[in-house]
Amino acid sequence: MGLKKVYTTACPRNCYSTCSFKVWTDDGKVINIDPEPLNLATPEGICLKGLSYVERVNSPKRILHPLKKMNGQFIQISWDEALNEIAEKLTYYKSNFSPQSVLFYYASGMSGLLNSVSMNFWRMYGGATTVYGNLCWPAGLEATRLTLGEAKHNVPWDLENAKLIVVWGKNPAESNIQQMIPIERAQQKGAKLIFIDPRRTASSERSDLLVQPIPGTDGILALAIAKILIEKDQIDHKFIKNYVLGFDEFKKSLEKTTIEEASQVCGVSVPFIEKLANFIGTIKPMTLIPGYGMQRYSNGGQTTRCLLALSIITGNIGKIGACWHYADLQGDIFSDVKEPLNYFPPKKPDGIFRREIATAKLGEDMLRLTNPELKMAWVERGNPVTQNPDSNKVKEAFRKLEFRVVVEQFLTDTAQEADIVLPAKTMFEQSDIISSYWNPYVQLRQKVIQPLGEVKPETEIYYLLAKKMGFPDSEIEKNIPYPSDEAIEQWLTEKLKPFPEITLEKLKQGPVLTPVLQEIAFSDYKFNTPSGKIELNCETAHKNWGVNPLPTYEKMVEGKQSIGSKYPFNLMSPNTKNRIHSQFGNLESIKAVDPEPFATINLGDAQKKGINDNDIIRVFNDRGELTIKARIDASLRPGNIVIINGYWHQEGSCPNALSKGRETDMGHGSAFHDNMVDYEKVNK
């Protein structure tokens, strides 16, 4: 029996919830997890993925030593060997091809302020090629920022005060499970709950109405509702007059479309459009919760603006129980430039150092680069071979490189492509500060155990590598914290200096509310837009992104509404409760509840193709194909197939084998949901 200890920590995954939880250790080993009720947004407990950390950190599959690929097999090498080889290659590529021949790729695998140290290293190196944009949410974020001035919403627990909750393209039961708590409370108090989603999800099961549009046509559905609300005079004139810019132009623009036409386009019958409009027009306060999947279409930004227009014209902003619940960046107090602005490359990104390519088109852009060509890649906190669009091309681009370093916990698809794999820390092996885009807390992800095996946190890897590279000590000292717990805490304390309300000691006790918190977002009716008003008519949107200044429905490049789409089925690739993107699926405790990849198909479609439940199907388009088990869902809108994102190529079912590298209409997001496929039964 060792010494049992308990710590409060927070989950650093790219997930709405950003749960606080308690972690138990015994003699330097993570042994169990408990809920942390101090976080009012996640008081009851964390999801199954969070609980599976107990396995994840101790997993026998974890990479605990540097590995080198020799004749296609990974063998264990020492840190010294690994760093020597990497330093040698870095020096060689820098002097022969320039620093920009090295790609530094990172994604959202682990959040924390210390991540910025990585870029410090690459600056010292003389720059690198990096990516701009983001795979997740930028189109909607930019649409929100352009319209409201900033992305923020009411605190999560305010949702229980709503009388109408419209969840549009989000499945919180799987992607933000604690949001189901205030939803249930609101329902107990008589609130109406509506879901808009081509799928019928676990979240929508208790709702009053489920409207199932064709994917990517949400914009026109929203505009049709706006038109009805205006015609029936169910709008908030006072709110519009005081705070909204461009209502008249918006109203006028709606004259072009009839409800019947809209119904044709989005595949929602007129009576259901009217039903939906009637809820929105007659019940207040309304919280509208848009998801992120819907904005990963080529028209994603404009779609988001159309939806947001409904919250605006009904005056459902800045009030108790009423908000546009897209993302809340109030807790992000540490960034000089907040998202999504930091995704946009200025003309000379980061001075002379960085050359940037689109994360949405990673494979294509990597292959395209010349002068210098890419020779080497360094990947951390990400799994681009699985998660970036058109992943066959991404894989091809990685294979074309001369040298690849991947920092990873497990042998992911990307790690499999590496020449050297460096063991990555888990969230329990180094302290860091994280914020959330859903709950309003600043939290400490505490170091609770010594890194297992020979694992070193990235900051330490960079520190040692900088030494090997012969960078001057004074430079290293300025840019990279010394590899000790004290130095890391000192570094974090420095970051906290501008916020006297938050100290490291306080954070160790539990989550701390962000010091700038507005519980009811925009309750001061200050909008940080050029006009100081909510911009329905947004010239900046037109100027920066070339889109219509008004919220409009635009046809997707590839989706069903575009002519010449050769493949009849829309491939949806949403998130599952069992994974965060490509993480967690390899764990036994997750496999126990979700043993193998599957595609969800509509019953009628399946019957036409002679496919039964559990049959193997081949899903294909011009970009690639995969085989996967079919599962029947009689409530999925016909014409759609669902393969959750995050399946690995190693599992044979990565949906990005089918997606196209394409940017969204604004924000440099990735439009990989604009993805048409066909499928057929595989005869064994």
Place this chain on the structure above:
Amino acid sequence: MVRNIFIFDQNKCVGCHACVVACMNENGFQSPNQWRNILQSQDFHFPNLPLFYLSLACNHCEDAPCLKNCPALAYSRDEKTGAIIHHPEKCIGCKYCTWACPYDAPTFNAKIGVIEKCTFCNHRIEENLKPACANQCPVGALDFVNLEFSREESIESSPVPVNVGSSIKINKLRKENGPEMDLNLFTDQTEQIKHEPKKKITAHEEWPLIIFTILSALLVSIYAAELTNSFTFSYKITYLFFGVLSAMLSMLHLGKKNRAWRSVTNIRSSWLSREIVLFSLFFTGVFCDFFIYDIPNFIISFIGILFLFAIDMIYRLAHWRWPIRIHSAQTLLIGITFYALFVNWFELFAGIIIFKTILYIYRKIKYKNPQWIISTLRITFALAGLVLLYFEQSIYYIIATVLIGEIRDRIEFYNELTVPDPKFELSIT
């Protein structure tokens, strides 16, 4: 009575499986079966049917059927906490508790040959902590309380219609149907898919028991009919060989064969224990009678009849899906059939055949899948036996004819045998 109970709110559960992983964190990784499972009301998500979830583990019943029926005394009750505890070191892996439990809580782990089951996190309750699953539910759908909970409330709350005093209180759905949807989108599909959840018991898997029960009925009836009196030494050895064979068959499915002796430790409440004791007594008696000293036939025959009766009582935990709780292929009836045949008692034989045929036809009418062709054949074989006996045909033909019919009926017995199963109870179509 104030009891420790689970509270489950159907309005809150979204089937997230956190409780399942929480259990594994607390009690160790569980494979291939988890101690707690999420059941759902339908597999194919039909637009006009609701989908809801049930998180189910052991409900630590007052009259725990596992504890009562376990032949090896492998279960005990912790009087302090109310937890029903399974002791793997005592378990013989007979799986009878998996039939007995209406909640599917005990599961057989073939890798280690014994049953595994939820412990109520007894070690946590003792420290005033909630079980891990209830402690970790992220939406507060599963909870644990110490509360006044009457038998009536327990019956009312039980997700499976049984009266065993289960410790689970269910807050039922406020709104019983799913969301309003545009059903016109789904006119291109059938309204049902033929699909049956897997039954706990099938003839296919229980074939050793089919042979065991019919063989037992035969051996007892041969003895009761005093045919053994004229047996030569080698016939006696053959007879006993079949006795040993049937004992081995009945042990075939045990996960821990070396602990088979434990199966007689619960005569007090387990019909399985009683059956095994009676089986042993019967064959010990026969052995003595054959080789040591003469025991009056009626004593051993009586034990044999009790033995066949005990076999039938093992299956009393089934809820046959028709009102009469007598099955035409009950072991005792098979025994009587052969007895009548062996003593050439036509009236008794005719009576039992007719009785069984009536039971059989009645059952087929009530059953949703009567398979009339095979059923007619089965009836034909029974009646053919009767006709052959009437016309005094060779006894071997008659035995063969009757036996085929009886085997068929016994196969149906296992295929129709349903025990309370939450998968079926929750399933809506």
